[in-house]
Amino acid sequence: MKIGILGLGLIGGSLGLDLRSQGHHLLGVSRRESTCQKALDIGSVDQASVDLKFLASADVIFICTPIGLIVPQVEQLMVYLPMKAIITDVGSVKAPIVEAVSPLWQNFIGGHPMAGNTDVGIEAAQRNLFVNRPYVLTPIETTPNRAITILEEIVRSLGSIIYHCQPEKHDRAVSWISHLPVMISASLTATCLSETDPEIFQLAQNLASSGFRDTSRVGAGNPELGVMMAQYNHQALLHSLQQYRQNLDEFIDLIEQEKWQILEDKLKLNQQQRPKFL
């Protein structure tokens, strides 16, 4: 099969490596000539170009650009494509993308591979990045079965665990376990920076250990990505943040009122329930 990849970063590059090793013919497109060359060098694609037209012959195209570029890129790309071409994306928010693209292209299926690491760019591309990782597909009522079957087969060949759901349910779910953690983690570092006593501030820096490190990690990731999550998953994230604030207020109240037994019960429930998410 001819598979096109638009956006040759960590995800696009890694998809290319795996799919090419299975005998597919990979066509890559990047805005930069140097990225095209790197993708060729590491064997992520068979051919590469900076020209969108280059993907005209692909049977399936993965849009692997940053979220904000997905819809405009599909709009530009579709004029070159035959109607049967299947388009999918890898954006971490689904409802606004599916809403915008579905009326334009029937054979579109929103996708979200839950894989990655802290590195970015084609240099970070690696084999088997998606093995045993969740890969969410969000077809809608009007999505042709043929397109779903073909895309599922490709995703299954990556070793991913496939989940189907409505785009809105995806966005709610990731707002709890992915986007909310970014914001509460970011607030931790921001709060520690507010200490005004220089001796305590220095001491806090010297004493910070794995507890601070882990809890503050995701909030100090790529700032552009953090903003895009908030922009594109706006309502779900705000809902999660407001629920979080209520829960935090409960903890504060319990501590203020010295209700130690209830606090202990809440912490015990957390300890019991958290493994369900791991």
Next chain:
Amino acid sequence: MKIGILGLGLIGGSLGLDLRSQGHHLLGVSRRESTCQKALDIGSVDQASVDLKFLASADVIFICTPIGLIVPQVEQLMVYLPMKAIITDVGSVKAPIVEAVSPLWQNFIGGHPMAGNTDVGIEAAQRNLFVNRPYVLTPIETTPNRAITILEEIVRSLGSIIYHCQPEKHDRAVSWISHLPVMISASLTATCLSETDPEIFQLAQNLASSGFRDTSRVGAGNPELGVMMAQYNHQALLHSLQQYRQNLDEFIDLIEQEKWQILEDKLKLNQQQRPKFL
């Protein structure tokens, strides 16, 4: 030197292993006979007993019990000790302990080795647990120099990095980087458990990855320890929680009002400043 350890868990047991290997004579006391035997078996102490009197001949005594038992244990122990005996503790909160013990025992120095792991008990004791880890000492104005010098020498021999500060400053510093993370991390799991749509709840569990795992980790630790932090570091933790809540509200406002540039600037500042704490 004769060194006593009261409380043979992870910290007490590990202290014994290191100090005994340096030629000190280690006396251990635990409430349980079986723990005494295990401490002897792994070579953490030279002699062990369930009787506090057993520590009467020690030059320096480390109190390694849970926080809530430190003051009562010192009160019971002191009747057997000569005045020159040096007492220290390893509790993660310092001001209430130092306030309570200092009037009772002049040669007392509060201490806090910032080391540990997720395992507990004498079975988890290990060599070199304190190497390159911070070890805070909180002597006060009336603490004799001789006691400080002797304790510092022992702590330095563990390979720890020694910090001196007032007990209150210690408690403020750890409230930022250790106790606050526990509560905001616990609130994350508690919030995710509040989702009422079973499909979204299941999906969130299936999709949760390293972001959720790391951010929720310290909040799902030992519930009794979480409560003790809140009890003993009450005021500092409440102050930190209120500052955190203000910061979180700022993040929520920025997202609600779609002030993306300011949000990005805040996330960038975090990304720049967080390494200072690592």
